[in-house]
Structures are given as structure tokens and as C-alpha cells.
Amino acid sequence: MRIALFGYGRMGKMIEQAALNRNHTIVAKIDIDTKEIDFSSFDVAIDFSMPTAAYGNITKCLENNIPIISGTTGWLENYENAVALCKEKEGAFIYASNFSLGVNVFFELNEYLAKMMKSLKQYNVSMEEIHHTQKLDAPSGTAITLAEGVINNSDYTKWKLDESGTNQIPITAKRIEAVPGTHTVFYDSEIDSIEIKHTAHNREGFALGAVIAAEWIIGKKGIFTMKDVLNLG
Ligand SMILES: NC(=O)C1=CN([C@@H]2O[C@H](COP(=O)(O)OP(=O)(O)OC[C@H]3O[C@@H](n4cnc5c(N)ncnc54)[C@H](OP(=O)(O)O)[C@@H]3O)[C@@H](O)[C@H]2O)C=CC1
Numbered sequence: 001m002r003i004a005l006f007g008y009g010r011m012g013k014m015i016e017q018a019a020l021n022r023n024h025t026i027v028a029k030i031d032i033d034t035k036e037i038d039f040s041s042f043d044v045a046i047d048f049s050m051p052t053a054a055y056g057n058i059t060k061c062l063e064n065n066i067p068i069i070s071g072t073t074g075w076l077e078n079y080e081n082a083v084a085l086c087k088e089k090e091g092a093f094i095y096a097s098n099f100s101l102g103v104n105v106f107f108e109l110n111e112y113l114a115k116m117m118k119s120l121k122q123y124n125v126s127m128e129e130i131h132h133t134q135k136l137d138a139p140s141g142t143a144i145t146l147a148e149g150v151i152n153n154s155d156y157t158k159w160k161l162d163e164s165g166t167n168q169i170p171i172t173a174k175r176i177e178a179v180p181g182t183h184t185v186f187y188d189s190e191i192d193s194i195e196i197k198h199t200a201h202n203r204e205g206f207a208l209g210a211v212i213a214a215e216w217i218i219g220k221k222g223i224f225t226m227k228d229v230l231n232l233g
């Protein structure tokens, strides 16, 4: 498979390694200074760039009939526009806030737990995410997906950074040097606490998941998620 990388930072470099290990070729490394892109030279694009750049990169790929995998977080105000463009162009697109197998299992566990806890009103839910100090967005995309997983399976209706309130999930974002990504969902009552936690030990799982998604999307048309790719749930 011929892959173009949009963004060649921490994740772009990890994805390059994961792709080479699976016998793919990286034909382009595109950044903000790239003047011209030869869209005929690759089969699929993987975008791990920046919140301000992701939507533009996704748009370019869809307009040029290139399947696009995006892991960039912090651009979701434009997600529905990307979906509409993908439908209009009959393209192929996957966004995932987290491509690791472990986190996608954790997403399923989170939804299952939320369903069980729905009627247990003595418990209050909250979330914490911890990432490295270079991270640009807060809360993390993964924390937002976790909050949406609870909202879709409970009486909670919204999430907010650092703020609790009626039917609102408070999310705390901590920034600590070199942490790849740690997410915890807490249910607290006067009597006890339940917590589920995912800890990434490095970025390998994110990178491998993105390459697996790129392999999977070839020949498909539509808007998909990692749940489709991993056949979970
Ligand atoms: N979904 C998932 O599983 C995961 C998602 N992420 C997300 O991926 C994104 C990237 O993370 P990370 O690699 O750590 O960040 P980095 O800052 O290390 O890399 C981002 C890269 O994008 C480049 N860039 C800036 N503008 C553009 C543009 N217009 N087109 C293409 N590239 C551009 C930057 O270049 P320059 O430095 O020159 O500005 C930089 O090299 C983040 O949003 C992060 O949250 C991260 C890990 C896992």
C-alpha cells in the first residue's frame, strides 16, 4: 500500500515505522509548507497533524478521491462537514479519537458500565485524562469519546472541562511530561468508588491501529469508525 502521511511529528514518525513493518511504502510526508501534492502517487492518506490543519487535509483528500484516516483531535466542530463532503464525493473516511485496540475495548467497557450504573443515582461520574505537556487540545479526544459513551447510555446530557453540574460530566485534564495518554472514568458514592482506567505505555498502539485502519479502508466507500475496523461489540 502506498501511504501519504499528513503530519510527520511524534505520531507521523511512529506510523511510518508501523507501516514499514507491515511492508507498506511511505510516498509522501506532508506538512504545512508542502506546496504541491501528487494525489495519484498514493492509495491512502493518514492524518495526524494539528487541530487547525486536520479539516483542510481531510477535505483535500476527499476532493481528490483518496481514502483518509484521521487521528488528529481538537477539530470536531467540522466533523459533520467532513461527513457531508465524504458522502457528496462518495469517498471513504475514518476519524477515531484513539486508534489503539486497548482503548477501543475500553470504550466498549465504558458504555457497558454506563448502562449498568444508569439507575444507581447515588453514584456521580467524572473523568480524568493525563497527557504530555506538548498536547494542544483539552480535554483529549479520547476523553470526549468516553463522555459521549456515558451520555448515550445514561441520564447525563453533557460534559465540561473542570466543572460539575446537573447531568454534567466533569473532565479533568492534567499535563505531565512524557505521558502518552491515561484515561480514567470514576463513579463515586458516599459509600464507595468504582473506576476503570486505560494507560498507554507508549504510542505504538495508536500507530499500529491507524495502519490497520488504512489497510481496512482500501476499496470501501463510506464513513466508518474503529469499531467497524476492529469488529468489536
Ligand atoms: N487518534 C489517536 O489515536 C491519536 C491521536 N493523536 C493526535 O494526533 C495529532 C498529532 O499528534 P502528535 O504527532 O503527537 O503531534 P506533533 O505536534 O508531534 O505532530 C504534528 C505535526 O503536524 C505538522 N503540521 C502542522 N500543520 C500541518 C499541516 N497543515 N499539514 C500537515 N502537517 C501539519 C506539524 O509540523 P510543525 O511541527 O512543523 O508545525 C507536526 O510535525 C494530535 O491532534 C493528537 O491529539 C495522537 C496520538 C494518538
Ligand SMILES: O=C(O)C1=N[C@H](C(=O)O)C[C@H](O)C1
Pocket: 073, 097, 098, 131, 135, 136, 139, 140, 141, 142, 143, 180, 181, 182
Ligand atoms: O495528543 C496525544 O498524544 C493523544 N491524543 C489523543 C487524544 O486526544 O485522545 C489520543 C491519545 O490519548 C494521545
